[in-house]
Amino acid sequence: MTFSADKSILYKKFYREIYRIRRVEEEIARIYPTDKIKSPVHLSIGQEAVSVGVCQALRPDDIVFGTYRGHAMYLAKGGDLRGMIAELYGKSTGCAKGIGGSMHLIDTNHGIMGTSAIVGTTIPLAVGYAYGLKLNQKDSIAVSFFGDGAVDEGAFHESLNYAALKKLPVLFVCENNLYAIHSHHLQRHHSDNITERARSYGMPAKRIEDGDVFKIYDFVKATVEKMRAGSCGPVFLECVTCRWKEHVGPCDDFHLGYRSEEEVAAWKRKDSLSSLGSLLESDIRNKIELAVASEITDAFKFAEESLFPEPERLYHYLFKE
Amino acid sequence: MPRILKYPDAICEALEQEMSRDPSVIVLGQGVDDPKAILGTTKGLVEKFGSERVSDTPLAEDGMTGVAIGAALAGLRPIHTHIRMDFVLLAMNQIINMAAKMHYMFGGAVYIPIVIRSIIGKSWGQGAQHSQSIYPMLMNIPGLKIVAPSTPYDVKGGLIQSLRDNNPVVFIEHRLLYYQKGHVPEESYTIPFGKARVLARGSHITLVGISHMAVECLRAQRYLKEVGIEAEVIDPVSLSPLDIDTILASTLKTKKIIVVDNSWITCGAGAEIIAQLTEKNHENKGIVFRRMGFAFVPCPTTPALENSFYPNAKTIASTAYEMIYGKKDSWTPDAELTIEEVEFKGPF
Structure with a gap:
């Protein structure tokens, strides 16, 4: 499957998206030691191509659910940057009014239905959302982003079974960065067979091993068209990827010894950002980079200048009227 | 003539009326569309509203609670049914980590209108896990x-x-309440949460009974009447929010209160109610408190032990009597079969 006619436009779009996420998170990592961000941050650096490849193939009215490593998904789906940074700062202008923090990003205006700090918990939510879409005969789809750790959870299996049983319009995206914190997935799984397991529940499953943003985009683009057209039911996509930074926090973690520097370096050599960058004229690239830099400056300034919630807000939002 | 309905028929009528009124209400749960229809409470719903709105589920309490939450985010109002409350333990992750938190944690951006319906079991060997x-x-x-x-x-x-509530509601029924009959208007109506119901008026002692223990308290109230004690019986109806004011007003009048939990006493609703009464009434001493509830062991199956596991009308009445007349003047009403013991035979 190729979309060659559109490729040059896509290069630009994808470069901008990945560059923007990378730069936002690098800025978070830079600011983090100042303790202005009082929230654990699980950076997506290295994994951006998965979110960008998937979300670029979606429509604005498609709905995504994600994880505590959710910055990339949030931004790729169009989540408001100011709202995200203010949220990390705990400010009342944050996307969750400062109550959620980095692990609980949400932007319902852009179909981002929330991220969760409990592994696997949003998978059935995406399935339930798809149930609602089907019942109301909508042609948008729900997408569930989760990691390889979530595959260990019962909710993963319960969700896949139910989605297949009811032929629900949900795309499961497993971002397999190989590690649940520091535990390799083969320390937790009998075999490297996540897609086989998904297939056995009764859905097509595809594995993309090299983190190529175009392969991910092309697959999702073709898949969601089929999903919208009728009752093809759920589809499963496993994207092998690599988290460059530590599990939580802004630093590297090679000193821990659970993985080698070379393992990550191999992924860095095939980084989508560099390969996309090399396909663009330098003036086009510069223009994108300048625009992103100014957007980031603006967002951090917005967060800095925003107010913390008033203490009496403690009891707001416990119940919906 | 008041219209008399049994407890399960009142549930079924509520579901039927609300599903007719609001197309976003859907019923999920193991067995909701089967021939036994959750002890008759979902009878006729699948025929009337179709299998998309009344749907059996896999045995996946946690996942299906998540599905209900996701469906609620998509604009539906799911009611997820568990035929025993013990099964809710399998869904605690989604209930506590997700449903209870999402409106707050996301700063009001979403809300979760789901109902988690469950039935407490008792007698005929329900045992430790039913x-x-x-x-x-x-x-x-x-x-x-x-x-x-x-x-x-x-x-x-x-x-x-x-x-109709826009928040997660845990709705608790009791198997033995399924024999209760009472006045139920035909038209659709609601009762407010956070408002206790005074089931009997009295001035000598306050009996607060939760779920089926409200019935046991009412029976105790009748026994006590025979010996000249007028007990006030309160069913809190809603536990969160809790109408402590009604209980406080009654206790200030009677100066004596027993809270009968339909669960274990430790960290129970009785502990909470009595703690709140104490905090609200710190200047007015002289109130006598007592908690009753399950013996602090798992529920045994054999009736020989099960009978001592639960508080009942007799033990409640004799406890009340002792609180009024003191320990040395003990009294226990004559044994009497409860209506459930007469009517409720196994296997289920």
Whole structure:
């Protein structure tokens, strides 16, 4: 499957998206030691191509659910940057009014239905959302982003079974960065067979091993068209990827010894950002980079200048009227 | 002539009326569309509303609670049914980590109108894993509403209110309440959460009974009447929010209160109610408190032990008598079969 006619436009779009996420998170990592961000941050650096490849193939009215490593998904789906940074700062202008923090990003205006700090918990939510879409005969789809750790959870299996049983319009995206914190997935799984397991529940499953943003985009683009057209039911996509930074926090973690520097370096050599960058004229690239830099400056300034919630807000939002 | 309905029929009527009124209400749960229809409470719903709105589920309590939450985010109002409350323990992750928190944690951006319906089991050997009522654990969690009505009137109005509420509601029934008959208006109506119901008026002692224990308290009240003691019986109906004011007003009048939990005493609703009464009444000493509830062991199956596991009308009445007349002047009403013991035979 190729979309060659559109490729040059896509290069630009994808470069901008990945560059923007990378730069936002690098800025978070830079600011983090100042303790202005009082929230654990699980950076997506290295994994951006998965979110960008998937979300670029979606429509604005498609709905995504994600994880505590959710910055990339949030931004790729169009989540408001100011709202995200203010949220990390705990400010009342944050996307969750400062109550959620980095692990609980949400932007319902852009179909981002929330991220969760409990592994696997949003998978059935995406399935339930798809149930609602089907019942109301909508042609948008729900997408569930989760990691390889979530595959260990019962909710993963319960969700896949139910989605297949009811032929629900949900795309499961497993971002397999190989590690649940520091535990390799083969320390937790009998075999490297996540897609086989998904297939056995009764859905097509595809594995993309090299983190190529175009392969991910092309697959999702073709898949969601089929999903919208009728009752093809759920589809499963496993994207092998690599988290460059530590599990939580802004630093590297090679000193821990659970993985080698070379393992990550191999992924860095095939980084989508560099390969996309090399396909663009330098003036086009510069223009994108300048625009992103100014957007980031603006967002951090917005967060800095925003107010913390008033203490009496403690009891707001416990119940919906 | 008041219209008399049984407790399960009142539930079924509430579901039928609310599903007719609001197309976003859907019923999920193991067996909701099967021939036994959750003890008749979902009878006729799949025929009337179709299998997309009334749907059996896999045995996946946690996942299906998540599905209900996701469906609620998509604009539906799911009611997820568990035929025993013990099964709710399998869904605690989604209930506590997700449903109870999402409106708050996302700064009001979303809300979760779901109802988690469950039935507490008792007698005919329900045993350790078919008899639990875990409302005290859930009362410890902000973001949940918890209701456990004891009368057919309140079960209908309470269920309709639960389905219209925009928050997660844990709706607790009791297997032995399924024999209760009472006045139930035909039209749709709601009852307010956070409003206790005074089931009997009296001035000598206050008996607060939760779920089926409200019925035991009413029986105790009748026994006590025979010996000249007028007990006031209160069913809190909703446990979160809790109407402590009604209980406080009664206690200030009677100066004596027994809270009978339909669960274990430790960290139970009784502990919470009495702690709140004490805090609110710190200047007015002289109130005598007592908690009753399950013996602090798992529920045994054999009736020989099960009978001592639960408080009952007799033990409640004799405890009340002792609180009024002192230990040395003890009294126990004559044994009498309860209506459930007469009518409720196994296997289920």
